[in-house]
Amino acid sequence: MKENSLLTAYQEQPNIWDEMFHANRIRPEYRNFVAAIENLPNAELARKDELARKLFMSQGVTFTVYSSGEGIEKIFPFDIIPRIIQHAEWLHIEAGITQRLKALNLFLKDIYHEQFILKDGLIPATLIYSCPQFLREMMNVKVPHDIYTHIAGVDLIRDSDGQFYVLEDNLRTPSGVSYMLENRSITSRLYPDLLPKNNVQPVRKYPELLFRNLLDLAERHVSAPTVVLLSPGIYNSAYYEHAALARLMGIELVQGSDLVVNNHYVYMKTTKGLQQVDVIYRRVDDEFLDPLVFRPDSALGVPGIYAAYRKGNVAIVNAMGNGVADDKAVYCYVPDMIRYYLGEEPILKSVPTYQMSDPDLRKMVFERMDKMVIKKTNESGGYGMLIGSSATEQQMQEFREAITQDPRSFIAQPIISLSSTPCYLNGVLQPRRVDLRPYALYGPRGIDIVPGGLTRVALQEGSLVVNSSQGGGSKDTWVLGPEN
Amino acid sequence: MLSRVADTIYWLARYMDRTQAMLQVIRTHYHASQDSPHEFSWRPLLYSYGGSLTLEEVAALERNTPRVLERLLLDKDNPTSVYNNVLQARENARAVQDHITQEVWQCLNSFYHAIRGGEILEQIRFGDPISGIDGLMRHGLVFLGAVQNTMPRDESYGYLNLGKQLERALQTTDTLRIQWANMTTQAQPDTEIPQLRYLVHSLSGQELYLKTYRGNFNPDSVLQFVLHNAYFTHSLRSCLSRLSWYFERLKSDSLPESHEQLAFLIGRLANQVKYSDVSARNAQQLDEFLLHIRKELLGIATALGKNYLGRS
Numbered sequence: 001m002k003e004n005s006l007l008t009a010y011q012e013q014p015n016i017w018d019e020m021f022h023a024n025r026i027r028p029e030y031r032n033f034v035a036a037i038e039n040l041p042n043a044e045l046a047r048k049d050e051l052a053r054k055l056f057m058s059q060g061v062t063f064t065v066y067s068s069g070e071g072i073e074k075i076f077p078f079d080i081i082p083r084i085i086q087h088a089e090w091l092h093i094e095a096g097i098t099q100r101l102k103a104l105n106l107f108l109k110d111i112y113h114e115q116f117i118l119k120d121g122l123i124p125a126t127l128i129y130s131c132p133q134f135l136r137e138m139m140n141v142k143v144p145h146d147i148y149t150h151i152a153g154v155d156l157i158r159d160s161d162g163q164f165y166v167l168e169d170n171l172r173t174p175s176g177v178s179y180m181l182e183n184r185s186i187t188s189r190l191y192p193d194l195l196p197k198n199n200v201q202p203v204r205k206y207p208e209l210l211f212r213n214l215l216d217l218a219e220r221h222v223s224a225p226t227v228v229l230l231s232p233g234i235y236n237s238a239y240y241e242h243a244a245l246a247r248l249m250g251i252e253l254v255q256g257s258d259l260v261v262n263n264h265y266v267y268m269k270t271t272k273g274l275q276q277v278d279v280i281y282r283r284v285d286d287e288f289l290d291p292l293v294f295r296p297d298s299a300l301g302v303p304g305i306y307a308a309y310r311k312g313n314v315a316i317v318n319a320m321g322n323g324v325a326d327d328k329a330v331y332c333y334v335p336d337m338i339r340y341y342l343g344e345e346p347i348l349k350s351v352p353t354y355q356m357s358d359p360d361l362r363k364m365v366f367e368r369m370d371k372m373v374i375k376k377t378n379e380s381g382g383y384g385m386l387i388g389s390s391a392t393e394q395q396m397q398e399f400r401e402a403i404t405q406d407p408r409s410f411i412a413q414p415i416i417s418l419s420s421t422p423c424y425l426n427g428v429l430q431p432r433r434v435d436l437r438p439y440a441l442y443g444p445r446g447i448d449i450v451p452g453g454l455t456r457v458a459l460q461e462g463s464l465v466v467n468s469s470q471g472g473g474s475k476d477t478w479v480l481g482p483e484n
Numbered sequence: 485m486l487s488r489v490a491d492t493i494y495w496l497a498r499y500m501d502r503t504q505a506m507l508q509v510i511r512t513h514y515h516a517s518q519d520s521p522h523e524f525s526w527r528p529l530l531y532s533y534g535g536s537l538t539l540e541e542v543a544a545l546e547r548n549t550p551r552v553l554e555r556l557l558l559d560k561d562n563p564t565s566v567y568n569n570v571l572q573a574r575e576n577a578r579a580v581q582d583h584i585t586q587e588v589w590q591c592l593n594s595f596y597h598a599i600r601g602g603e604i605l606e607q608i609r610f611g612d613p614i615s616g617i618d619g620l621m622r623h624g625l626v627f628l629g630a631v632q633n634t635m636p637r638d639e640s641y642g643y644l645n646l647g648k649q650l651e652r653a654l655q656t657t658d659t660l661r662i663q664w665a666n667m668t669t670q671a672q673p674d675t676e677i678p679q680l681r682y683l684v685h686s687l688s689g690q691e692l693y694l695k696t697y698r699g700n701f702n703p704d705s706v707l708q709f710v711l712h713n714a715y716f717t718h719s720l721r722s723c724l725s726r727l728s729w730y731f732e733r734l735k736s737d738s739l740p741e742s743h744e745q746l747a748f749l750i751g752r753l754a755n756q757v758k759y760s761d762v763s764a765r766n767a768q769q770l771d772e773f774l775l776h777i778r779k780e781l782l783g784i785a786t787a788l789g790k791n792y793l794g795r796s
Contacts, residue, residue: 234575243581
C-alpha cells in the first residue's frame with residue numbers, strides 16, 4: 001500500500017493506535033483521501049501548508065499573547081492532514097455524548113435542588129460541598145427549561161485498544177468551536193472537491209443551531225428577543241472566537257460595562273438609550289460574573305446580574321455553577337450518574353480515576369507515580385498537571401507533598417496513550433498525538449452535536465499535552481456520512 | 485448600536501484625524517527648520533506633542549532634528565507620539581471589527597505594521613524624513629478613502645464622521661492659536677511674515693489659499709481663510725457645518741432629548757464662528773476667542789459622551 005515516499009517514511013509507533021494506518025495498511029476511512037494526495041508532488045503539499053498559513057493570517061484567525069505590554073497575535077498552528085472518523089464510530093460517539101450530557105444535566109438540576117443523589121449515598125456529600133465550583137447561590141434557582149449545560153465541549157481520547165474514552169466534560173465555557181468552523185473553511189480551499197467526494201458531513205450549521213437554542217430560551221413575549229454574547233474583551237485570548245461567533249449569529253458582542261441591571265432586569269447601553277437583554281451567552285467565568293455576589297474585584301461582570309438571573313428575568317448560557325459537574329474528582333461518578341438517572345449503561349468509557357482523598361489509593365498512586373497522570377481537580381488548559389512518565393523525581397516529590405497537604409484537590413489516572421495521526425511537519429509526515437473535542441448543544445428542542453469537532457494535536461514529538469496554551473495545534477475533523 | 489461600540493468608533497476616527505494633523509504640522513515644521521534655521525525652534529512642537537518633557541530635556545533635544553522627529557513620531561514612551569496614536573486607533577478598530585469593513589481594518593493594520601517597521605526610522609535618521617512622513621500620511625489617506633468607499637452609511641459611519649470633524653475642528657483651533665502666539669506680528673505691515681505661510685501649510689491649505697488670495701499672505705486673509713472659507717476642508721466653518729450635517733443624520737437613531745441638546749450646542753457654536761468679528765490686529769482678543777471655541781468644542785464632546793457614548 002505504501003508506495004509514495006511520503007507514506008513509506010512514516011513510522012507507526014508500537015502500542016499506540018494510529019488513526020490512519022493499521023499494520024502498515026491504510027485504514028478504510030482514509031483510503032480516498034490518501035489516494036487523492038499520494039500522487040501529488042511533494043512541493044504541492046508544502047504549497048498547501050503555506051497557503052493554509054496565509055489564509056489564517058489574512059483572515060485574522062489569531063489568538064493574542066500579551067507580553068511586554070504589547071499584544072502579539074499568533075495563529076493557532078494548523079495541520080493540513082485532516083483527521084477522519086467513520087460514520088459508525090461517530091454514531092457511537094454521538095450517542096455516548098448525548099447520554100452523558102443528559103445525565104450531567106440531571107445531576108446539576110438534582111444537586112441544586114433536592115440532592116437525591118447525595119441522599120441515596122451515591123456521591124459523598126463532602127465531595128460536593130468541598131468543591132469550590134459548587135455555588136450555594138444556585139440552590140433552588142429555577143433555570144429556563146431546566147437546562148444547565150447548553151454548550152459542552154467533551155474531550156475524547158482514543159487508547160491503544162481503539163476505544164474512545166471521555167477525558168473531560170467541559171461544561172462551563174468551552175472554547176475552540178470557531179477553529180472547528182475555520183479549519184473546515186480552510187480545508188475546503190486546500191483540497192478542492194475532496195470534501196464532497198469523501199461524503200464529509202458539514203459543520204456549518206453550528207452557529208445556526210446555537211442561535212436557535214439561545215432564542216428559545218427567551219422568556220419575554222416579543223417578536224425579536226435580544227440575545228448578546230458577553231466577552232471579557234479584546235485582551236482575552238479567545239476574543240477572536242467571541243467576535244466570530246457574534247458575527248456568525250448576528251448578535252451584539254458586549255462587555256460587562258455595556259450591561260446594567262435595573263429593578264432586576266438586564267439592559268444594554270445603546271446610543272438610543274437602554275435596551276432590555278433577554279439571553280446572555282457569556283464567555284466570562286462564574287466567579288467574575290457578578291461582583292456583588294462573587295469576586296468583588298471583578299471588572300468583567302455586571303453588578304446585580306445574579307439577582308436578575310435568579311428572578312428568571314434573563315437567561316444565562318451556560319448556567320452558573322456548572323463547575324461542580326466537571327470537577328475532576330466528580331468526573332469518576334459520571335458512570336454512576338448515568339445508571340442512577342437514566343437507568344442505562346454508559347456508552348462511552350471513562351478513564352479510571354483515583355481520588356487522592358482515599359488513603360489506600362493515595363498509597364497505591366505514590367508507589368507507581370511514573371505510570372500516572374496527576375491532575376488538580378479544578379484546573380484546566382494543561383496546567384496543574386504531572387505526567388509521571390516524563391517527570392523528574394523532584395517534580396514527583398513536589399506533587400507528593402502537595403497531595404498530602406490537600407488530597408481533595410488532586411486525582412490520579414493511569415497514563416492513557418493518546419492515539420496518533422500523521423501530521424505534515426517540516427516536509428514529512430510524522431506521527432503526533434491527538435484528542436477530539438466535539439461540541440454538543442443542549443436546547444429546549446433536544447441535544448444536537450455537529451458532526452465534527454476540534455482535533456487538537458500535541459505538536460511536540462512524543463508529547464501528550466494538546467492544549468493550545470502548551471504548544472498544541474489543531475486539524476480539521478472529517479466525519480464521514482453513511483455509506484450508501 | 486452599543487454605546488461602547490459608538491465610543492470606540494468615534495475615538496478611532498479622532499485618533500486617525502489627530503495623526504494626520506500631527507504629521508502635517510511636523511512635516512511643515514521640518515520644512516521650516518530647513519528653510520530658516522536661525523529663526524526656527526522645535527520647542528512649541530515638543531511642548532504640544534512631546535509628552536511630559538522637563539525644560540532640560542527639551543533643551544537637550546531641540547537642536548537635534550532627527551531625535552526630535554523620533555520623539556514625536558515613533559517614541560513608544562511618548563503617549564502623544566504618532567506611533568501611539570496609530571496603535572490606539574488600531575486597538576479600537578480591533579475591538580469593533582464587526583462594525584467596520586474588512587478594508588478599513590486592513591488599512592489600519594497595515595498602517596500599524598508600517599510604523600512599527602524599521603524603514604521609517606532609517607529615513608528619519610539617515611535618509612529623507614519628508615519621504616518617511618509622506619509614506620505615513622499616505623496610509624492615513626488610504627484609511628479615509630476606505631471609510632468613504634466601503635463603509636455602509638449607517639450609525640458607524642456617522643460616529644466615524646463626528647469624531648473626524650470634531651477632532652479636526654479642535655486641531656485647527658489649536659494650531660491656529662499656538663502658531664499665532666509664536667508669530668512675530670510686530671513686523672512691518674508690508675513685509676511678509678513667514679510663519680503665516682507655515683500656518684496655512686500646517687493645515688494643508690496652501691494650494692487653495694494661493695488660488696484664493698493670489699499668494700498674498702497677510703494676517704487678515706489667513707485668519708479669514710482658516711475660520712470662514714467654505715471650500716477649505718480644515719476651516720472651522722466647514723468642520724462645524726459637516727459636524728452638524730452628520731449629526732442631523734443620526735436623529736432617527738437618537739433619543740429626542742439627547743438629540744435636541746447636542747443639536748443646540750453644535751448650532752450655537754457654528755453660529756458663533758459664522759458671525760464672529762475677531763480681528764487679526766488684536767492678538768489678545770483672537771486668543772480669547774479661540775480659547776472659547778475650544779471650550780465649546782470640548783463641551784460638545786462631553787455632551788456627546790454623556791448622551792450617546794455611555795460616559796458619565
